[in-house]
Amino acid sequence: MDALKPLSQICQADPLNEAFLIVNRQTEIARPMEIADVHRRLSEISICEDAPEDVHRYFNSIRNLYIYGWFHYPIFSLGGTLAFTLMEMGLRIRLGYQDEKRSPGLSRLLAEAIKKELLVDQGFTAAQIDEGSEPVVSALAQSSGKPKQEYCAILLDSLPYLRNTFLHPAAYSNAGSSGAFTVLRTAAELINQLFQVERE
Numbered sequence: 001m002d003a004l005k006p007l008s009q010i011c012q013a014d015p016l017n018e019a020f021l022i023v024n025r026q027t028e029i030a031r032p033m034e035i036a037d038v039h040r041r042l043s044e045i046s047i048c049e050d051a052p053e054d055v056h057r058y059f060n061s062i063r064n065l066y067i068y069g070w071f072h073y074p075i076f077s078l079g080g081t082l083a084f085t086l087m088e089m090g091l092r093i094r095l096g097y098q099d100e101k102r103s104p105g106l107s108r109l110l111a112e113a114i115k116k117e118l119l120v121d122q123g124f125t126a127a128q129i130d131e132g133s134e135p136v137v138s139a140l141a142q143s144s145g146k147p148k149q150e151y152c153a154i155l156l157d158s159l160p161y162l163r164n165t166f167l168h169p170a171a172y173s174n175a176g177s178s179g180a181f182t183v184l185r186t187a188a189e190l191i192n193q194l195f196q197v198e199r200e
Contacts, residue, residue, distance in 0.1 A: 005072065016073040017177070035070045041181060042066055045188050051195040055090055059191070062086060062184065069177060077166070077173065080180035083187040084163035090187075094118065094194040107160040113194070114152045123193040124186065127151035155186070 013035070020033040042063045047056065062082045069076035084106070091109035092098045095118075103109070113119045121127040127150075162183075165173070175183075 002072075002074065010071065013070055014073040017070055020177075035067070038067060038070050038177075042184075045181075045185050047188050047191045048196045050197045051090070051191050052093055055086070055093065055191060055195070058082075058086055058089060059188070066180065066184065069180070073177070074174050076177040076180035077175045080175050080183040081163075081166040083180070083183045084159065084166060086187045087159065087190050088163075090191045090194050105160070106163055107156070110152075110156045110159060114149060114156060119152055119155075119190060119193050121149055121151040124151055124155075124189050126182075126186065159186075 017038075018032060021030040022033050022037055023030045045063070047059050051059075062079055065075060065082065066079045069079060088103060088106045088109060091106070091113055092100075092103055095109060095112055097104055097109070104112075110119070166175075
């Protein structure tokens with residue numbers, strides 16, 4: 001059972017993080033993961049400069065929280081939970097619901113953004129093959145020439161469920177760092193699609 005960390009151990013890595021290895025793909029030599037690896041992964045996840053200032057502040061607060069997952073592993077799950085709220089915040093602003101007292105809800109917001117083609121499969125790296133091949137979405141064209149938006153349909157089904165599972169837990173759950181980083185990357189890619197201004 002987790003307890004309040006003793007003051008003398010606050011700056012020590014959580015032993016769960018020390019169980020992970022970083023493997024050099026060229027030399028196949030493994031080394032223990034370090035806090036610099038967590039920082040590097042976070043620095044590789046960014047949002048576009050066109051996103052509103054409030055979105056930037058919230059996003060960077062979440063990224064900074066993730067760093068503390070190095071010292072207490074369950075913080076990664078808390079950061080992942082906040083990444084879901086970042087998605088809803090971005091959607092509310094982009095779709096014009098930011099002044100309403102109650103959000104229409106993540107499911108409705110996602111459905112509206114997908115219908116308006118503010119979110120498309122091509123904007124999510126998880127919808128693409130990571131082996132130098134053509135993106136999966138390039139093979140998902142209908143006879144009309146429009147993509148089927150299969151990955152967006154998966155997000156529409158899964159994100160509200162996952163968000164609710166984290167925000168309204170029935171029991172303690174720890175998604176771990178890998179799942180938390182996936183959620184943060186998805187949130188960043190969603191924000192980028194919503195606010196990226198194409199420049200000539």
